[in-house]
Amino acid sequence: MKQLNPSHVRPSFPFARAPEQDGAPNHHPVVIVGGGMVGQTIALDLIRKGVPVVVLEQGETVSIGSRSLCQAKRTLEIWDRLGAAEWMVDKGVQWNIGKVFHRDGLLYEFNLLPEDGHQMPAFVNLQQYHMEEHLLEKLAAAGGAVRWRHRCVGIENRPDGATVQVETPEGAYTLTCDWLIACDGAKSGIRRQLGLDFDGKVFEDKFLITDVRMTAPFPAERWFWFEPPFHPGQTALLHRQADDIWRIDLQLGWDADSEAEKAPERVVPRIQALLGHDNFELEWISVYVFQCRTLSRYVHDRVIFAGDAAHQVSPFGARGGNAGVQDADNLCWKLKLVLDGRAPASLLESYNDERLYAAHENILNSTRATDFMTPKSEASRRMRDTVLAMAADWPFARAMVNSGRLSVPAHLVDSVLNTPDADSFAAVVAPGSPASDAPIARAGADDWFLHAIGDRFAVLTTAADAPATLDIEGEAVPVLTVGRDLVDTQGLLARRYDLKPGTTYLFRPDQHVAARWRAFDPAAIGAAMTRAMGKAGGQSKTEGAAHAA
Amino acid sequence: MLLERDNRLEQPDSFYAGLIAAHDGLSLEQSADLNFRLLLILANQIGRHDVLQAAIAAAREGVTA
Incomplete structure (x- = not known):
């Protein structure tokens, strides 16, 4: 019988005394x-x-x-x-495609980077x-x-x-x-x-989480099953990882015995049913209750x-x-x-x-995805099963099939650090949004826009006569002028930021947009940066609770 | 085609969550009553008789007697 046989050996880092233990400040x-x-x-x-x-x-x-x-x-x-x-x-392992299966058929696939x-x-x-x-x-x-x-x-x-x-x-x-x-x-x-x-809440369900090692012909995609033949009535998830290791998550149900389910003799038949063979090694086994x-x-x-x-x-x-x-x-x-x-x-x-x-x-x-996978009542189970049953023939139902809505960064549109738009923009990269990347050229070499704005306050502008830097709050803030400091090689920067002559953006050091305008105005940029540093534009909504534990 | 097959819901996840939440605390029979009421309200929103006839036929096809 197979036992756990991990190929990855975790390093053991040595203990070292702290300088403070020997009298350092x-x-x-x-x-x-x-x-x-x-x-x-x-x-x-x-x-x-x-x-x-x-x-x-x-x-x-x-x-x-x-x-x-x-x-x-x-x-x-x-x-x-x-x-x-x-x-x-x-x-x-890079991937953009996810596939969702129901029983023995493919329901639909999605591309996360279209x-x-x-x-x-x-x-x-x-x-x-x-x-x-x-x-x-x-x-x-x-x-x-x-x-x-x-x-x-x-x-x-x-x-x-x-x-x-x-x-x-x-x-x-x-x-x-x-x-x-x-x-x-x-x-x-x-x-x-x-x-x-x-x-918050604990979900009344348990999942078996495993890493298995094998060579397999599956593509680098996220595969998710509802009620697969190899694991009836439950869900399953397969991901490819580095080193020919695959991640397999299997829903067990709330009544599962966590300790018993971790035993290799219980895990192996489950994996074998998914893969259709037993040519794999067990790297890691865990049972989770999600919260x-x-x-x-x-x-x-x-x-x-x-x-x-x-x-x-x-x-x-x-x-x-x-x-x-x-x-x-x-x-x-x-x-x-x-x-x-x-x-x-x-x-x-x-x-x-x-x-x-x-x-x-x-x-x-996450709650919505988990509620879809583990319906809390008979009515919600029937609704879920109806959505799944219809999804193959009715594309609209696929929009409700929820195997997890995969991580995208938050658009912090309500942040007090933002300067609200005074001008009109078509671009989705609004104040509070993370910057969108785009291919550019700098100093004659291909590069990426996110490299250009880096990790400090930075200005992007299409204004023809902008200075190289602005002195704001004691900081020399770089002003990246399209055509002078960077080249919009494929026109994607202009499209993603809805650039027109004069359009100007201020980015925070974490590459979120602080403000944007249709003209280059150093005073407005200065005020927006001061605001993004928490020095103007009002106190936090929750300031009054700051010391309430 | 009389019936839209592609998604037209503005917020499918939010719609689904709201629909499920509406059934919280109901027996299965009460849930069926809720669904019937919702069905009639939505039918009135749609209004067009030919569309409703097509929808009824399409739904019936997916349910075996």
Whole structure:
């Protein structure tokens, strides 16, 4: 009988004493609790911005199993900004096509990237442990490190800083910090220590999650089955990953015995039924109960929550890990401005508001997908079964078939950091939207628009006489003029941003649009940037609740 | 063709979620009553007799007696 036989050997990172254990000063601007993919991304971003960080991690290795395997386009763009995407895209499996099956027939297929002219594909499948090992390399190259087996066991959170008690194999020590970022996962110890509760719900269903190793002729597509012949009455999901490893998720039902279902002798026949053969090896087996829930606030005095510690979703939609990386993207530039004294601490309220907005969007989509897969009542089951039965013949019914609405970045249209449009635009890239990529040329070489705007405030304009930079808030803000600083080689930039003579956009350091105009007006750009730094344009909607735990 | 086969729902996921939520807490028989009422309201919205006749015939085709 087959047993677990993983080909991936997780590294064991050595414990090292902290300098503070031997008398070094123990105050740091930022302490990150949790050394997984979100903590690593935040650490890498902050270090690249010149902010020293301490990363505490109670474990001694990377993720076990593929877990957060689908890396979405926006997440890849963020890692690209941090210099970490190239290896992932090469190593991982790129895909744009999803197929949905019902019983033994194909219902329909969808393309998640229906247009060309983007550097990144819709998705890259890469096991979480590969991403984490790569991010750790990038972190080390940038001068950062994770403190393995340093466990946060106590926290005091104050309006002006936090104190952390840390336990290690060689005794305890204390750190103080200006800001503590809690990205210590779904079972967050920081969340528990602060006594914070989640809003949300647990789905009464269980799923078997497996990584299997095999060579197979299936294409690099997401395949999802409702009620397949090989797994009657349930759902199944198949993804191709790197290293000839495949991810298979099988719905088990609420009454399943989690421990018994993890036994290889129970798993193997299920996989064999899907594949039609037993020429595979078992890499990893897990049984999950899904939850869709969020903290009601992410900023509590000097403690900021990110990733699964802040919010959790069911995995159908790839909205867990991707949301965590987008939390990091949203947070780091704001924290840098606050630490430098260039923006008020209230700027971080916009992190709270913007990422709560994104979390609610993710939870809504994940909840709907999970409700479709696991109908809660007999009436909803019959409605679901009717939609599935009609979908083959009636294309309209396919629009209601929900196997997961896959991760797209939130358009932060209600953010207080936005300057509302005063002019008329046809483009969907509105204030609050993430920038759309497009092929361009710079300095005579082909490049991508997202590389040009980079990771600081930047202006795009078609105005003929714009200066090379604008001096705003003590910063030399680059002004990228189409035709002078970059060439719109395929006309896609003009189309995606509805560019006309004079059109001007201001981008935030996380590449979201802060404002746009039909004319180049330095005073308007200055006011919009001041507003995007949280210094004008009104206080956060939730400011009054800032200190309510 | 009298009947639209492609999707015309502005927000299919939201429509579906609202439809399911409307059945919360109902017995299966009450759910059937809700569906009948909804059917009649939607039929009146459509209005055109030939379209409704075609829809009735198409629906009946998918359900075996």
